Amino acid sequence: MDAAEPLPSVEARLRDAAPHRLVATARRVLAERVGAGEVTLFLVDYALSVLRPVSHLPDTGTPVSAHDGPQGKAFREQSPVIEVVRSPAGHLVHLPVTVRGDRLGVLTVRLPVEAAVPDLVLQLGDFATALGHEVATAGRDTDLFLLARRTRRLTLAAEMQWQLLPARGCARDEFTVGAHLEPAYAIGGDNFDWSAGADRLVLTVTDGMGHGIEASLLTSLTVAALRNARRAGVPLADQASLADQAVYSEYGGAKYASTLLLEFDLATGTVHAVDAGSPQLFRQREGRTEQIELEAQLPLGMFEESVYDEQTFQVEPGDRLIVVSTGVHATRSASGIVFGEEVLRQILSATRDAAAHETARAVVAGLIEHHGSSELASDAAVVCLDWNGRPH
Numbered sequence: 001m002d003a004a005e006p007l008p009s010v011e012a013r014l015r016d017a018a019p020h021r022l023v024a025t026a027r028r029v030l031a032e033r034v035g036a037g038e039v040t041l042f043l044v045d046y047a048l049s050v051l052r053p054v055s056h057l058p059d060t061g062t063p064v065s066a067h068d069g070p071q072g073k074a075f076r077e078q079s080p081v082i083e084v085v086r087s088p089a090g091h092l093v094h095l096p097v098t099v100r101g102d103r104l105g106v107l108t109v110r111l112p113v114e115a116a117v118p119d120l121v122l123q124l125g126d127f128a129t130a131l132g133h134e135v136a137t138a139g140r141d142t143d144l145f146l147l148a149r150r151t152r153r154l155t156l157a158a159e160m161q162w163q164l165l166p167a168r169g170c171a172r173d174e175f176t177v178g179a180h181l182e183p184a185y186a187i188g189g190d191n192f193d194w195s196a197g198a199d200r201l202v203l204t205v206t207d208g209m210g211h212g213i214e215a216s217l218l219t220s221l222t223v224a225a226l227r228n229a230r231r232a233g234v235p236l237a238d239q240a241s242l243a244d245q246a247v248y249s250e251y252g253g254a255k256y257a258s259t260l261l262l263e264f265d266l267a268t269g270t271v272h273a274v275d276a277g278s279p280q281l282f283r284q285r286e287g288r289t290e291q292i293e294l295e296a297q298l299p300l301g302m303f304e305e306s307v308y309d310e311q312t313f314q315v316e317p318g319d320r321l322i323v324v325s326t327g328v329h330a331t332r333s334a335s336g337i338v339f340g341e342e343v344l345r346q347i348l349s350a351t352r353d354a355a356a357h358e359t360a361r362a363v364v365a366g367l368i369e370h371h372g373s374s375e376l377a378s379d380a381a382v383v384c385l386d387w388n389g390r391p392h
Helices: 007-016 019-033 071-075 118-138 144-149 156-163 212-231 237-250 340-350 358-369
Strands: 036-042 050-055 083-085 091-100 102-111 169-171 175-182 190-196 200-208 257-265 269-275 280-285 288-291 311-314 320-324 381-388
Touching: 007 118, 019 036, 019 102, 036 091, 036 118, 050 071, 050 340, 071 083, 071 091, 071 144, 071 269, 091 118, 102 118, 102 212, 118 144, 118 269, 144 358, 156 190, 156 381, 175 237, 175 358, 190 381, 200 212, 200 237, 200 381, 212 237, 212 257, 237 257, 237 269, 280 340, 280 358, 320 340, 320 358
Parallel strands: none
Antiparallel strands: 036 050, 036 102, 083 091, 091 102, 169 175, 175 381, 190 200, 200 257, 257 269, 269 311, 280 288, 280 320, 320 381
């Protein structure tokens, strides 16, 4: 960026732009400051399969792979990728657009040959991050960016579930979380949720009973009840008890939600856990993958006034935790073979050096390959957490 207009001034121009004019404003700013000849914002679709250019419907641009090619590499590796182009001569700079660990997409900027110097690429990376924050905020006032993420229409149940999620990733010094849901455009009852404060991270994975809109309504009630209890400051076991009462009072035991609740002490790595149902928890440590066996307690809402107990275990710097819902570990192939722990371990071992986001996506991709179709019989949720710990 030109020293005459520092980044804060550029951010102010983005903040002042109308939500539907954000990309046009970014294009105008970069043309003025660095001579950019082309600026395109790509957002990743719900299935994490393609990056789609933001455009005003009915106009649409050609999507590109979220895994291959220069844009896919920038998204997958979360680092700038410079592509040399000859007509017209210049460079395409592909920059990841990420907000606090939530990967939104890629910003592609065409620069003159002489402009693509390392210092400018770093500044463009800051610009892409600033744009990402504005896109996340603008989503409250316009459907433009949500529509850009869709390769087809969501079911009503899926619409509810995606709006209920906090994000698909979160990054702090102490941890990184990456998560994914499938079938992305028809998800019903699976959900993940988290909240990080100064000293605690609370993470939940919920699997609402049933399919479609009924499962979505059940899960929405369960997640809202868990959030309400969490925000009241009650202990983890009491959060489960209060949510259990809320679900039972509505459904009388006819429907229930399986939930795993985890609370991490960011300073010590002590984890409090309540296993209220079927999500399974695995830990990778020093090359070994093991299931963390927790006391199986009643799903939320199965019986009136259930009492829940907490267990504790310890995570260490370098640990990776993976939570999978029933739709992952119980899915069968066309020949009737359960996906199960053995296949899951193979995928987790093969992706140990990959980022948490990519590991969550790889587990889902392996599940779809095992099932033989992206039209899964049950919802599947995968959450991967890499634990760094807090320096003493």
